[in-house]
Amino acid sequence: MRLDVVTIFPEYLDPLNVSLVGKARARGQLDVRVHDLRAWTYDRHNTVDDTPYGGGPGMVMKTEPWGDALDSVLADGYEAGSHAPALIVPTPSGRPFTQELAVELSERPWLVFTPARYEGIDRRVIDEYATRMPVYEVSIGDYVLAGGEAAVLVVTEAVARLLPGVLGNAESHRDDSFAPGAMANLLEGPVYTKPPEWRGREIPDVLLSGHHGKIARWRRDEALRRTAANRPDLIETCDPKAFDKKDREM
Ligand code: ADE
Numbered sequence: 001m002r003l004d005v006v007t008i009f010p011e012y013l014d015p016l017n018v019s020l021v022g023k024a025r026a027r028g029q030l031d032v033r034v035h036d037l038r039a040w041t042y043d044r045h046n047t048v049d050d051t052p053y054g055g056g057p058g059m060v061m062k063t064e065p066w067g068d069a070l071d072s073v074l075a076d077g078y079e080a081g082s083h084a085p086a087l088i089v090p091t092p093s094g095r096p097f098t099q100e101l102a103v104e105l106s107e108r109p110w111l112v113f114t115p116a117r118y119e120g121i122d123r124r125v126i127d128e129y130a131t132r133m134p135v136y137e138v139s140i141g142d143y144v145l146a147g148g149e150a151a152v153l154v155v156t157e158a159v160a161r162l163l164p165g166v167l168g169n170a171e172s173h174r175d176d177s178f179a180p181g182a183m184a185n186l187l188e189g190p191v192y193t194k195p196p197e198w199r200g201r202e203i204p205d206v207l208l209s210g211h212h213g214k215i216a217r218w219r220r221d222e223a224l225r226r227t228a229a230n231r232p233d234l235i236e237t238c239d240p241k242a243f244d245k246k247d248r249e250m
Contacts, residue, residue: 001163002031002082002110005152006069008048008117010034012149021156024166032156033073040068049118058119066114066125073112085110086134088155089126090148094137097155099178101138105155106162113155115148185234189222217246224250 005013013034016022024030038046049059074085086108095101105111114121126135140151161167177187192203206218224247227234 001029001106001108001159002033002077002080003113003156004033004035004073004077004111005113005115006035006037006066006073007113007115007149007152008037009147009149010036012147013152015153016156020166021160024160024163027165029163029166030160035069035073037065037069040065040072052119056119060119061116061121061125063122063125066121067128070112070114070125070129077110077112082110084108084133085112086136087126087129088113088152089121089135089137090115090140090151090155091120091137092139092142092144093120094139097138097140097151097158099158099176101136102155102158103162105136106159111159113148113152115152117147185227185238186220186223187227187231187234189219189226220247221250 007013016032016034017025021030021032025032037048041047047062048065049061052058052060070087077085086105088105088111090113114125126137129135138151138155140154145151161173167173178185192207196203196208204218206214209215224235228250
């Protein structure tokens with residue numbers, strides 16, 4: 001998968017060299033290219049923003065640097081043989097970024113991110129590229145960040161771990177909170193590892209029982225308990241047929 005990021009803070013994306021994403025890059029599973037938007041400014045001050053039409057606080061990112069930057073990144077990508085780019089625009093006004101959307105994006109060959117600072121990018125830029133490629137305006141949560149770069153890190157990590165061969169154990173995202181399947185829309189319950197006792201705290205007996213059926217039942221109960229406590233809204237979205245008599249007694 002190819003990823004391009006155009007930003008005024010290229011160093012903000014340095015964490016893409018670390019851990020899972022960094023290893024995927026080193027192995028050639030991810031081709032990440034970070035570009036400085038100011039490379040496409042031609043005035044002495046490398047201006048990327050201006051005052052908003054209609055008035056109001058803050059500044060708006062200008063059309064010309066974004067247009068020139070995206071044209072150049074896209075042309076370079078096509079030359080390198082990349083196809084079917086999608087534009088990912090992080091914004092608090094976007095659709096919620098979910099595991100389902102992460103799966104959809106992980107199936108695309110090429111993502112181009114446009115993290116903005118200030119009040120956002122002149123709308124004409126997004127409208128222009130939407131005529132050429134799918135555009136995903138995404139929000140990573142109901143809060144306002146100072147810019148979209150942190151959202152790029154979030155989306156990239158969620159997508160990269162879904163790529164074939166990136167996670168050591170392909171099974172390990174099967175039970176993720178929000179993974180599709182029998183536990184759809186339940187949060188994952190607690191997990192434990194050695195030693196069996198720590199500061200007087202023991203492992204739940206059932207996990208040492210070797211009884212797979214009982215362990216599965218316990219995990220499901222814990223998932224339900226945690227979901228009811230932390231995300232009661234998710235219980236509402238579960239298929240009622242997915243609950244059995246014991247669930248309903250909880
Ligand atoms: N930029 C600023 N806030 C954001 C958010 N919540 N999600 C994505 N991009 C953002």
